[in-house]
Amino acid sequence: MANTIGRTKDSPQEEWLSFSNGATDLFLAVLGLSGSRLAQTQGEKRLIVWLLERDQSVLGAGTVGFDLCEMPWEIPHLQEQISFFMRVLDGVEAHLGWECLDFTPNLDFVRVGTEKFRKMLSRLKTKDLTPDALSLWMEAMEESDPVFRGFPKCPKHGIFLTVWGCYLCNRESENH
Numbered sequence: 001m002a003n004t005i006g007r008t009k010d011s012p013q014e015e016w017l018s019f020s021n022g023a024t025d026l027f028l029a030v031l032g033l034s035g036s037r038l039a040q041t042q043g044e045k046r047l048i049v050w051l052l053e054r055d056q057s058v059l060g061a062g063t064v065g066f067d068l069c070e071m072p073w074e075i076p077h078l079q080e081q082i083s084f085f086m087r088v089l090d091g092v093e094a095h096l097g098w099e100c101l102d103f104t105p106n107l108d109f110v111r112v113g114t115e116k117f118r119k120m121l122s123r124l125k126t127k128d129l130t131p132d133a134l135s136l137w138m139e140a141m142e143e144s145d146p147v148f149r150g151f152p153k154c155p156k157h158g159i160f161l162t163v164w165g166c167y168l169c170n171r172e173s174e175n176h
Ligand SMILES: [Zn+2]
Pocket: 154, 155, 156, 157, 158, 166, 167, 168, 169, 170
């Protein structure tokens, strides 16, 4: 099984990032490690939390594919937020936060992931975005969601907690 990350529902297939379940887990983990260290604004933090919610240990293997247009972008700040995401990808390539991992990520997966993600981001336009993605996502949250609680981070991994807890701790408990 696999997960596909695209730009929009009808973006060309050669753009897509298609990953095995294990590679998806890894790629979201390294995005979370870098993004949680670089996010400054609420909007940047929300984008990283949204990605870390795509947690296969909770939602099931092969169910977490998504399109960039579904992410909770702030439409008036789309260009700034895309620039933020490009910095997150630079951080991934610089192995930001990897000292918190108890394994060494497969560098081929990481390189394929950052290259394709960068290309899709550079083509993402306001007209591609799902209207109200941000407000609908937030309306569906419980009051106790970490997004409403100051974006706490896991003390061990330094990544934002989601409604499902810590993306990386969830994986460690799976292996024991
Ligand atoms: Zn953790």
